[in-house]
Amino acid sequence: MKHTRQGMFAFILAFALGGCASVDAGGNAGPGETEIRAGVVEQVNDTQVQSNHDSGIGAILGGLGGVGLGSLIGRGTGRDVAMIAGALAGAVGGNYAEQRRYDRPQAAQQVIVRMNNGVLVSVTQPVNPDLKPGTPVYIEGQGAGARVLPRSG
Structure with missing residues (x-):
């Protein structure tokens, strides 16, 4: 039993320390550093991107409202089933x-x-x-x- 606990502790410690290691993706940039490259704009095309605004607030509020409405129906087990169905x-x-409100192309x-x-x-x-x-x-x-930023000067 003692060896099992020691093995588990060693595994957890190695896993935790492995998460602290920095990964170098081939550049010389260290943690917190960003590579900046220079050039000249050749072409700019207008386009649209899909929003990724999916906070889950709508699902949470809808679920709470459904539980509230479901609690008004029936008694006992029937009420529990109505609350679960209302939440879903x-x-x-x-x-x-x-999604209809916020997930529009930008x-x-x-x-x-x-x-x-x-x-x-x-x-x-985004448009600059x-x-x-x-x-x-x-x-x-x-x-x-990645972002393209105009050089000043």
């Missing part, structure tokens, strides 16, 4: 209402940048009216979090 129906309805722009080394990079981001072909820019970050 309310959660589904609340989630649907939230204006965005696809910015194509020619980097100083000649490589073309495309970034889709300062970006036009020929504008010197920085690309900050990478992947879905």
Whole structure:
């Protein structure tokens, strides 16, 4: 039994410490650092992106409302069943209402940048009216979090 506890403790400790390790994705950037690349805007295209505003508040409020309405129906086990059914129906309805209200396409722009080394990079981001072909820019970050920012000066 003692060896089992020691083994479990060692596993948990190794797992916890492994979460603290930093991962270098091939660059020299350390924790909290962001690589910034420079280039010039080649092209800007208007587009739309789907919102990812899905907080779950609609499902929670709908579920609570459904429980409240279900508690008004029947007695005993029937009331419990009505409350559960009301919670499920309310959660589904609340989630649907939230999606109809907030999950609408938003204006965005696809910015194509020619980097100083000649490589073309495309970034889709919220609209920035300062970006036009020929504008010197920085690309900050990478992947879905990358943003094109005009260089000052």
